[in-house]
Amino acid sequence: MKRFVQNGFEILxxxxxxxxxDRRTWGIGWAMVAIGALAVILIVLAVTAxxxxxxxxxxxxxxxxPGAAAxxxxxxxxxVRLHRRRRSEPAExxxxxxxxxxxxxxxxxxxGEVLAQSDELRARMHIDWWTxxxxxxxxxxxxxxxxxxxxxxxxxxxxxxxxxxxxQGLDAV
Numbered sequence: 001m002k003r004f005v006q007n008g009f010e011i012l013x014x015x016x017x018x019x020x021x022d023r024r025t026w027g028i029g030w031a032m033v034a035i036g037a038l039a040v041i042l043i044v045l046a047v048t049a050x051x052x053x054x055x056x057x058x059x060x061x062x063x064x065x066p067g068a069a070a071x072x073x074x075x076x077x078x079x080v081r082l083h084r085r086r087r088s089e090p091a092e093x094x095x096x097x098x099x100x101x102x103x104x105x106x107x108x109x110x111x112g113e114v115l116a117q118s119d120e121l122r123a124r125m126h127i128d129w130w131t132x133x134x135x136x137x138x139x140x141x142x143x144x145x146x147x148x149x150x151x152x153x154x155x156x157x158x159x160x161x162x163x164x165x166x167x168q169g170l171d172a173v
Contacts, residue, residue, distance in 0.1 A: 004161050007135075007151040011161060012091070016103050018168060020140070020149040022096035028083045032076055039072040098140070098147060102168065107142060116142035123149070123165045123172035125158050138162060 002013040008025030011018065046065035091097065097110040105118040120142050128135040128151065136158040138150040152158045165172035 002164065004150060004157070004164070006157060007153075008086070009148070009150045011150060011164075013164070013168075016101070018100040018102065019091065020098040020100070020147070021091060021094050022148070023086045023089065023094060024096060025083050025086050026151060028079050028086070032079045032083070035072050035075050035079070039069050039076070042069050042072070096147075098149070100168075100170075107140075115145060118170060121170050123162060123170055125155075125162055125173075138165075 002011075004011040007029070008023040010021040010023070012021070013019075042065050046069075049065075095110065098115070099108045099110075100106075100118065100121075101108060102118075107115045107118065107121060109115055122141040124139055124141065126137050126139055127133045128137045135151055135153055136155050137148050137152075138158050138161050140147050140149045150158060150161050152161075162172040
């Protein structure tokens with residue numbers, strides 16, 4: 001079984017089907033980074049303000065910054081739990097699931113509804129502008145729909161996914 005896994009996206013290739021999973025963890029990871037950065041900024045502000053005031057008591061320093069940092073820590077804790085839960089979900093329970101049935105040459109969703117035939121599918125690599133071009137995404141297009149099936153910081157890994165899809169007979173550039 002061939003497997004590509006990165007940033008919450010998985011491509012699992014069996015003998016007769018290819019499963020495209022989106023565990024929806026990518027956004028959670030970015031939220032954890034943003035909240036963590038904000039917590040660090042608050043800590044730096046608290047230390048800087050405490051030094052600038054020369055040790056004078058201040059309600060903002062004594063209660064505001066630590067309270068905000070505690071709130072952010074709680075937010076990160078909740079996000080970490082959600083991230084772990086989504087990472088460990090069985091494939092059968094994942095909502096964003098596509099199946100390319102190699103026997104019938106059809107792309108189906110989780111409910112078994114046929115979305116397109118394999119000759120209508122196009123896989124393309126795009127630059128992810130949300131990350132300022134740091135990531136590459138592989139998007140599967142078909143008449144009337146499209147779905148991101150893979151996201152990677154490395155261009156090379158995305159090219160490997162496209163090469164694998166070409167080996168399976170898809171139009172992948």
